[in-house]
Amino acid sequence: MEYEVVVGLETHAELATVSKLFCGCSTKFGSEPNTQVCPVCLGMPGVLPVMNKKAFEYALKAAIALNCKIREYTNFDRKSYYYPDLPKNYQISQNYHNLGVDGSMDICVHDRVNRIRIHNVHLEEEAGKLIHPEEAGADYSLVDFNRAGVPLLEIVSYPDMRNVDEVESYMQTLRKILLYTEVSDCKMQEGSLRFEASISLRKKGSEKLGNRVEIKNLNSMKSVLKAIEYETKRQADSLDRGETIDRETRLWDEVNEKSARMRSKEEAQDYRYFPEPDLLPVVIDAKWLDEVKVTIPELPLARKQRFMEVFKLSDYDTSLLIEEKILADFFEGCIKIVDRPKAFCNWITNDLLREVNDRKLDIHHLPIRPKQLAALVEIIEKGTISSTIAKEVFSEMIQTGKDPQAIIEEKKLAQISDEGFIEAVIVKVISGNPAVIEDYKKGKKNALTFLVGQVMKETKGKANPKMVNELVQKKIDA
Amino acid sequence: MKIGKKDIEYIAHLSRIELSETEKETFVSQLSDIISYIEKLNRLNTESVKPMSCAINATNVFREDILTSSLSLEEAQLNAPAANGVFFKVPKVIE
Numbered sequence: 001m002e003y004e005v006v007v008g009l010e011t012h013a014e015l016a017t018v019s020k021l022f023c024g025c026s027t028k029f030g031s032e033p034n035t036q037v038c039p040v041c042l043g044m045p046g047v048l049p050v051m052n053k054k055a056f057e058y059a060l061k062a063a064i065a066l067n068c069k070i071r072e073y074t075n076f077d078r079k080s081y082y083y084p085d086l087p088k089n090y091q092i093s094q095n096y097h098n099l100g101v102d103g104s105m106d107i108c109v110h111d112r113v114n115r116i117r118i119h120n121v122h123l124e125e126e127a128g129k130l131i132h133p134e135e136a137g138a139d140y141s142l143v144d145f146n147r148a149g150v151p152l153l154e155i156v157s158y159p160d161m162r163n164v165d166e167v168e169s170y171m172q173t174l175r176k177i178l179l180y181t182e183v184s185d186c187k188m189q190e191g192s193l194r195f196e197a198s199i200s201l202r203k204k205g206s207e208k209l210g211n212r213v214e215i216k217n218l219n220s221m222k223s224v225l226k227a228i229e230y231e232t233k234r235q236a237d238s239l240d241r242g243e244t245i246d247r248e249t250r251l252w253d254e255v256n257e258k259s260a261r262m263r264s265k266e267e268a269q270d271y272r273y274f275p276e277p278d279l280l281p282v283v284i285d286a287k288w289l290d291e292v293k294v295t296i297p298e299l300p301l302a303r304k305q306r307f308m309e310v311f312k313l314s315d316y317d318t319s320l321l322i323e324e325k326i327l328a329d330f331f332e333g334c335i336k337i338v339d340r341p342k343a344f345c346n347w348i349t350n351d352l353l354r355e356v357n358d359r360k361l362d363i364h365h366l367p368i369r370p371k372q373l374a375a376l377v378e379i380i381e382k383g384t385i386s387s388t389i390a391k392e393v394f395s396e397m398i399q400t401g402k403d404p405q406a407i408i409e410e411k412k413l414a415q416i417s418d419e420g421f422i423e424a425v426i427v428k429v430i431s432g433n434p435a436v437i438e439d440y441k442k443g444k445k446n447a448l449t450f451l452v453g454q455v456m457k458e459t460k461g462k463a464n465p466k467m468v469n470e471l472v473q474k475k476i477d478a
Numbered sequence: 479m480k481i482g483k484k485d486i487e488y489i490a491h492l493s494r495i496e497l498s499e500t501e502k503e504t505f506v507s508q509l510s511d512i513i514s515y516i517e518k519l520n521r522l523n524t525e526s527v528k529p530m531s532c533a534i535n536a537t538n539v540f541r542e543d544i545l546t547s548s549l550s551l552e553e554a555q556l557n558a559p560a561a562n563g564v565f566f567k568v569p570k571v572i573e
Contacts, residue, residue, distance in 0.1 A: 017543045024546025033564040037554045038546075044557070053540035075531055082494050084568040128569055142565035145554075270492060275531030283537045 003201040005232045006209060007167055008119075008159035008354040009224075012243070013184040014126060014150050014192040021151040022092070022127045023047030029190045041149035042163050043087035048278050052058045055151035056282065058183040059123040060292050062153055063100025065181050065299060066118050071291060074099050076123075079271045085128040086142055093124035095273040097281075103177075104446045105157075106301055107169040111315070116170055118156040118268070126150035147191075153183065159198060159209065160368035164225045168222060168291060171195060171221050176300040177244040178327045188220055195224050201239060210235075211247040215259055218252050225254045231259060285393075303328055311341035326363055327352075333370025343377050352390065355398045367401040376404040384408065385415050388461045406427060416465040417473070422455070425463070428452045440476055479517065481510040 020027055023040035040047045063070060077095040103118035128148040130140050155174065162169050175193060178184045186193040196227050200210040213231060218224045235245050250259040298306070300322045307318040307328075322328045327348055327417060334344040352373075356363055376397070380390050385408060396407045408414050429451055430437060440447035455468050486505045489490060490497045497505070548554075561565040 019543050019545050024541070024544060025548045026545055034549070034551050034554050034566065035564075037550050038548050042549075042554065050539065052543050056540065080492075084490075084566075084571055121536050131565065132571070140560075140567050141569070141571040142562055144565060145566055272492075275529075277532055280532055280534065280539045299539050310555040402496070409490035 001108040001236075002204040003103050003232070003236050003239065004162060004204050005228065006159045006200045006202060007161040007211075008198040008212075009157045009161070009167065009170060010196040011155040011157075011171075012196075013062075013153045013155070013178050013186065013196045014195055016182065016184050017052055017151055019052060020149040020165060021055050021123070022149055022162055025146075025149065027150045029187075031146055033146060033340070036146040037148070039085070042145060043089070049092065051279060051282075052151060056123065057292055058151070058181075059121065059153050060284065060289075061181050061296060062155070062178060062183050063121040064293055064347065065177050065296050066100065066103040066105055066121055066155065068100025068103030068118060068297055070100055070284055072098055073097060073281060073283055076276040076279045077273045078276050079124075079273055081269070083127070083315055084141065085130050087128065087145060087148055090383060091125055091127065092276050092279070094122035095271075096275070097276060105173060106172070107166065107173045107327050109165050109169045114166060114169075116166075119156040119158050121155050122151065124154060153178075159200070164228055167197070167228060168221065168225055171224065173300065175320070175323075177262050180297055180300055181295075184242075184389050190323070194218070195221070197228060197231075197236070197381050199228055201232065201235045210239075211245045213245065213247070213259075214249045215252050216249060218256075219254060223252055224227075225255055226257055227259060230257065234237070234259070246456075258339070264429045270453045294476055297325070300325075302460065307331075309335070311335070312347075313341060316344050317342075318351060320353075321345060324363055326366070330366070330370050330373075334374045337374035338369055338377055338381075340377055340381075343372065343380075347373055347394070349375070351394055352398075355395065359398065362396075367399075369399050372397060373404055377408065379404055379408065379432060383415060383417070385413055385462060386465055389413050389415070412461060415464050416459055417464050417467060419467065420473055422459075422463050423456050423475070424473055425458050426451075426468075429458060430475060434437070437476060448476070481506055481511050481513060485509075 014027070019025060020036075020041055024036050025035045025041055031159065036340060040049060050156050057087065060070065066252050074097045076092050078125045079093045079095065080090040082089050098120040101119070101123035103113050103121060105118060107114050107116055117267060121287060121449040126147050128143050128145040130141050130143055156171065157176060171253075177188050178186050178193070184192055188194070197218065198212045198216045199215060200212040202208060213235070218227055231250075249262045251261050263273060302320045304318045307313050307321060308315065309380045313321070320327075330352075331341075331344055331348055334342060334348075338344075345366065352366075353359070356366075357418045361367070373394075376390060376394060379385055385393065393404050393413060394409050395403060396402065396411070400407070402410075433451065434452065436447045436450055440451075451472050452465070452468050455472065456465065458464055483502055483506055486497070486502050486509065490502075555561045555566065558566050
């Protein structure tokens, strides 16, 4: 039978604050275990949580960017469950009055814009990290509470996705929005951004949703897509055999690329949510909302559309430019100085990105500023250096951070437009290649190209190519 | 609301508490008494009373995003029933 897959995603993003949600412990990743803990995040009796204002504002910012309705009144709830990574035996989260509800995010799949609805956006605290020793027969697990209490944003979508392309675009778009709004560093390898998928199948053409299966332990976007493909097949096979799909939680096994029922979650969850009495409610007035709103930059999709429209750049070029906010910002910085969009786009998406990859540079700490690249493009336009030499200058700029003019002077790279000098080189090249001249006279026109190349080589690429072309032609026709 | 033995067993399980049969009997009657006592509140008309989650009439209490000192590893582990090097040690978690 033909089925349609229906996917919803739950996303967790660690917020980019320096301190935890309810205490002043550091959120730094990779420190020695259990050194960023205090009585509050260890859940000692009698301690009181105090909300980190920045974390709340980051959550608010993300909720606004995802077009959510912002509740004027919001509060927090206790979600009770016993698990060793949760020191208080409850997680402070939101259930009854989520910060943002009924939002949406536009994704772009195969040049078509699709709107995915967002059910809610809320703020909660992160749990600790469990480590399962690999030694055979180990009857214990280990806990690191450094992560416990780190502010976590949860974004719950509606089951609005129908294929892996849409899911991939949703994840990429959401990641970009969180990066553009600077609320999370979204480092998946450090667990700052995680996805859980709800997957169900229904007969093609049917409106009724099937029982959904939740998949956890998805460590990368690739895993999410693989898990959806696997689940689609598994559920379809099951349905074809006349079986029913249980509503359950399954764990993704990254090594064997399959999902398996999660034993510990077999029993129904009973979180007994109730309002958190240790935290005061938060009232968001219009003034505060406006203050946060103005901190939201132009979002990736809007920026892409503007770049295509205003700068007449291709879909592909703009996709590359907006991939990282810092690159799009760099591009706009250049454009303000010299109006050469295509040239800057090429320099940024080809040369700059290549240098960043080759030299393993941090894209957020680029060694050059937009005005330096703008200066380089101006120098090329003036004809001071050829585009080949420009690549060399650019590489040197990346390495040293120096201005292009300084590099050109230091290395004497300025283009030679001295007619007498170029002629002298041409005479030398012609006299060294009598056979080529013969060929030319017999009608082999590409002999000209060869001679021009030789002249450029002699001058280490510094001769003005246009002049070389004209002068060589003149010389051998004479 | 009637509290039965099943309810007590369910709550005990959620709280990871082991109860003997006699204890279960005791709690069935004690919890039933408590609930019936509180049920008196149902007689009140609360239609115009807003739900309250906090005893203080205040909102928007925040701290700035500033680091304060954490405990040392030794201090952090003082109350731990078991530790293993830099970690807290817990019974094996099966997933």
